[in-house]
Amino acid sequence: MTDIARDPAATLPETTSRSLFQLAALRFRRNKAAMGGCVMLVLIALFSYLGPLFVPHSYDQVFSSYVTVAPSLEPRPDEASLKDAMQGVATRARVNLDAFDVTGQSFTATVSAEDPIDPRTTRYFDRANEFDDTKVVATEKDGRVLKVEGKVSREYFLFGTDPNGRDLLARVMLGGQISIAVGLLASLVSLGIGVLYGATSGYLGGRIDNIMMRFVEILYSLPFVFLVVVLVVFFGRSFILIFLVIGAVEWLDMARIVRGQTLALKRREFVGAAQALGLTDWQIIRRHIITNTIGPVIVFVTVVVPKVILLESFLSFLGLGVQAPLTSWGALISEGANNIQSAPWLLIFPSIFFVATLFSLNFIGDGLRDALDPKDR
Structure with a gap:
């Protein structure tokens, strides 16, 4: 004979009560638009x-060579723009640009003038946003021809x-x-x-x-x-x-x-x-x-x-x-x-x-x- 007298409370599943705040939080999490707004x-x-912290530029840093530049995923300047930038630097330095070549992240250039060129002319190259660490590697014709080398400085402007x-x-x-x-x-x-x-x-x-x-x-x-x-x-x-x-x-x-x-x-x-x-x-x-x-x-x-x-x-x-x-x-x-x-x-x-x-x-x-x-x- 089986025992049918059992405690009814023993068979009931255990339930946990929720506070008003928990109920409100549960309703809020079910609102997809609100949760999407929180994520956004x-x-x-x-x-x-x-x-x-991950952007190399500061909000007040001015790039005089890149005024009103359109957004792009490519680094600037491109190969075609570098020679124009170098010609502009040579004009400001009052020298003639005889040769210019870019290899990877480095450049070499040959400049000349009628009179001997002051080696400090390399400061004109470093003032441009496109070039950096410019130095004289060779001097010819009693200082009237200089061969310089440096690094090409490329910048990303995503916006x-x-x-x-x-x-x-x-x-x-x-x-x-x-x-x-x-x-x-x-x-x-x-x-x-x-x-x-x-x-x-x-x-x-x-x-x-x-x-x-x-x-x-x-x-x-x-x-x-x-x-x-x-x-x-x-x-x-x-x-x-x-x-x-x-x-x-x-x-x-x-x-x-x-x-x-x-x-x-x-x-x-x-x-x-x-x-x-x-x-x-x-x-x-x-x-x-x-x-x-x-x-x-x-x-x-x-x-x-x-x-x-x-x-x-x-x-x-x-x-x-x-x-x-x-x-x-x-x-x-x-x-x-x-x-x-x-x-x-x-x-x-x-x-x-x-x-x-x-x-x-x-x-x-x-x-x-x-x-x-x-x-x-």
């Missing part, structure tokens, strides 16, 4: 911040160069650093001011809330560009001023959103329980109100960051952004727009990274909104 944003950040002869690849990387940094820092400034201001206004309510919101509306009425121009006139253009000004304007939207959330939260039971326990208003705001508005705030920050990047680009387009030789994507786009017919790559490359960053942040914001939406739980 990480790749752009790595390109901007780690890319300069081309700008009208000043600077590598566009290095400048796009620098522009990404500044645009992303301004977007994040200005968003943090708006986050800190807006959350605290909105939570305080919504929780205290009454006349204090009315006064604080009227102050916000007064600031809304001030023209943003006029405010930036006034601050730039008084303090000059600087990187710190840009994100402080943008953050000091963007906190207005954050304050209104947090205030609306606070008005709904302060009537909840846990707030009444905290008041019954004797917590002060500041303790309730800090421990219960602000912590429970994190979800909407995080979603809104992902919207603020691309908006701040757009504002910074707009200021750089007007000439109120960072000062040269520093640059940003907005400044590069402005310069590319002025040269779109003669050098379209100056506009195409920074615009690609700029648009990809904005799309990635928008996809991430949509994914966070869907993951943190209480109606989907």
Whole structure:
């Protein structure tokens, strides 16, 4: 006879409970567009911040021989351009170019003149971007003929160069650093001011809330560009001023959103329980109100960051952004727009990274909104 009396609990499979954060993270990972935006944003950040470590050119290095050069995967100069470059060097040195030959990464040249040639003439060769380590190997006809040897210096310009002869690849990387940094820092400034201001206004309510919101509306009425121009006139253009000004304007939207959330939260039971326990208003705001508005705030920050990047680009387009030789994507786009017919790559490359960053942040914001939406739980 079999024993049918068994413990029902012993046959049930073990289950693990998940927190609200784990459930939100699971929903976010299932959103393919949001995950694609995260991957794209990480790749752009790595390109901007780690890319300069692998690029031999600095953002302010000028190549006078390669002004407004088109993008290419081939090294520059090519075999056909080297002789023209050597002829230009000989003309500047006031000598005649009799022979020129390139073998691999080395060159040999024969120059002559009516009078004896100063051996220090080799400095003209080294000043050119195409040649390096030039030295005299033979002297003929009482110094009127010199045979020189040196190395051919080849450069890669994958994104081309700008009208000043600077590598566009290095400048796009620098522009990404500044645009992303301004977007994040200005968003943090708006986050800190807006959350605290909105939570305080919504929780205290009454006349204090009315006064604080009227102050916000007064600031809304001030023209943003006029405010930036006034601050730039008084303090000059600087990187710190840009994100402080943008953050000091963007906190207005954050304050209104947090205030609306606070008005709904302060009537909840846990707030009444905290008041019954004797917590002060500041303790309730800090421990219960602000912590429970994190979800909407995080979603809104992902919207603020691309908006701040757009504002910074707009200021750089007007000439109120960072000062040269520093640059940003907005400044590069402005310069590319002025040269779109003669050098379209100056506009195409920074615009690609700029648009990809904005799309990635928008996809991430949509994914966070869907993951943190209480109606989907």
